[in-house]
Amino acid sequence: MDIMSTFVGLSSVLTGFAQDILAPRLDTTNIKNLYLQSWTENIAQETGDANLVNTILQQYAELQAAGKSDEEIGEQLMNGNNSSAFVLACQKLIFLWYMGAWPDVNAQPGTETGGVTTSSLLSAESYTSGLVWQVMQAHPMGDSNYRYGYWAEQPPALSDYTGN
């Protein structure tokens, strides 16, 4: 499996969106490239561990090769014996796919809010590619392909948006 296929598989498990939604066959935006690059660089810079991203991808590939289900893989990655840096890197990847923005997490355990998160968009395309607009069965604000009056009707089923 090449690194991009592994990355898309991992992203699918973490986000809950199907691989062919994250990486459609005709992928003109190719946002996955930007995300892999951004995730790799930011995690290396933030953790000082240039190998962490590879460790995560490798663990995913092994679990996948062992025939585990998406649920089992997700549990292993996020609730298994991995380090907090490993888990946080996975969480940041989820956030990146949903918002198209790189998060800055300021955790304050024990407070009422548990901390605050700010974020910075990668690009115009990453804004409109955010999964957050799909999970709400809507469209990116400012970028609708729907027609007049669609808002008076129920949207298509959630599964049409997530591919699952």
Next chain:
Amino acid sequence: MTNTSKYDVVIVGSGISGAIVAYQLGLAGKKVLILESGPTVPADRSGYMETFYKANAKTPESPYPPATQGAVPSSANNPLGLPNPAGENIPRYTVLQVGAWQKKDQCYFDYPSQVEGIDGTSLNANFAFASSYERLGGGTTWHWLGTCLRLFPEDFKMKTLYGQGEDWPGGDAFYQSLVPFYETAAKEIGVSGDKAAMEKLYRQFYVNPEGIYGSDYNFPMPGIDQTLQDELYAGITDMTYEGNPVYVTPTPQGRNSRPDERRQCAGNTNCIPICPIQAKYDATVTLARAEQTDNVEIRYQHVACNIRLDDKQQVCGIDYLTYDQPNGIATGSGTAVAERYVLAAHAIETPKLLLMSNKNPGFENGVANSSDQVGRNLMDHVMYLGWGLAKDPIFPYRGPLSTSGIESLRDGAFRKDRSAYRIEIGNEGWQWAADDPGTTLADFVFGQNNSQLNGNSKNQQGEELRFNPQLPAFSKLFGKQLVNTLNGVYTRQLRLGYLIEQLPDPENRVQLSTTLKDNLGLPRPHVTYRLASDYERKAFVSAKELTTELFAKVGATEYTKDPGAPVFSGKPEELTATNFQYKDDKGVTHNFRFYGAGHIVGTYRMGDNKATSVLNSRQQSWDHDNLYMVGSGVFPTIATGNPTLTIAALAFQAAGHILEDLNS
């Protein structure tokens, strides 16, 4: 000095009011010059769209030049990278500056320091003004919402009926004179509206429908389809509040429900800050019509900086500076000369220009300012936001940003005692209220609770707010559970916004900063803004109470967050900008934060009396016969509806007066 005396009229500003006056005068064969401080209307809006897409904070100003964020590297003192207004030729106030209101290198307005030693309920507290405007071709209608409500006759008689605020000059008679212009304005904007719904409302407030609409009148286009959220509230049929029935009215709005000269609305849910397809009217439409008369010339990047008077107290020229680059040096100067002059630079820049023009003998306090009212009575609709989660999905984040409201509470005997308001039903989920979708997402990915959905929060009625009681507090979700949780939250989000009428207060005012300048060397506005009476504050208590009732009525859970007590002293970054407290008659102290409606009103008001107003009821300066002013600055009160339709109607009316004078 440029010889420009071939013009009949010079207009400062190319927003909706300037564009309408220019269009009407151009149609009548008059030669018009418009001076616009900002850049030209772009051939298409894709550049603005790109800027909007990339902006981290999707504020009303985010698509438009000059850059509102990320202009300088982020730092602890300037996390958003706000540009320094001292280095800009046409800086303007932005929503992002509200939080930086005490930072003079980030905020265009010069504010007084907070009053020392006051408590949270003090009527003397200074606040940041919460609304913004644009300086570019087409003006602030680029980022307007599109709401096209008429004001009510009662709005024009506040002093007579309730002993509050001011009457509009002429009261009822003035209102009736405006009715035909309301129709003209609706036609120019291209309003989509439901006539039957409006007649129901007008009957409630004794606005005789026959007096409002001719029998053959209808809106230019049918009403915009209602959202599923609108339908939820439309189910309220048996509720009253303080003597008024509570019911939903579909909003007449300046966006196409049918394809016409412009496209049909496609529900981009982005009216503010920018409609990507111009289904929403903006003043560039009228500006183009004005230019097509062949009698109107627009000069962009021409910053009016001084008004000259002759020895007969008539305006004899408007001086301007030109520039090429937004941060570059002035490249030239000149004087625009005509028979008549119109100021249409919105309610901050217009008084600033009048006050800057202080070199004329006998008018050392500024042009048109013998009353000392120029810049005073700055008003906005101070907004209360309430938000909640519906029992069942209503699928927000779809359709225009607002398609209906509750208009039935806009007048009543209570107006003696507290502000009236209209309620806007927001289709943007918790985007405005809680900075969603990002807040809820971060909460469920990183185990935080800023949305109150993922912790141990309770609302003010004591209800537990954790979205899924089966999950522990501060859950960190992924995969299908994350999908289902986010979907469950986002598809149920409700938002109500109360547009609370602020009374005119002479101490709420725009003056010239004595210390701060822009890059052209022009003084920046010094703004003093307070809620100096309990009249508005009582309306916040009412709004809070009614929000809880409305959410209970539709079976929703309320998530309106207590904004906390105001911070009036300490480090500049800790000072709150728009927070206050109010102690009600039961002795309960409420915390509030007000938001801006974008309605900047009142700073060069009309009136019957030369001593207490800047303009007569013809929107003509009392002091200088050949000077007129248009826009929301002319409003004596802010009233209970969004101002743009009234701005447009008044501009048509003023154009008629200017033509009368030119032809006499």
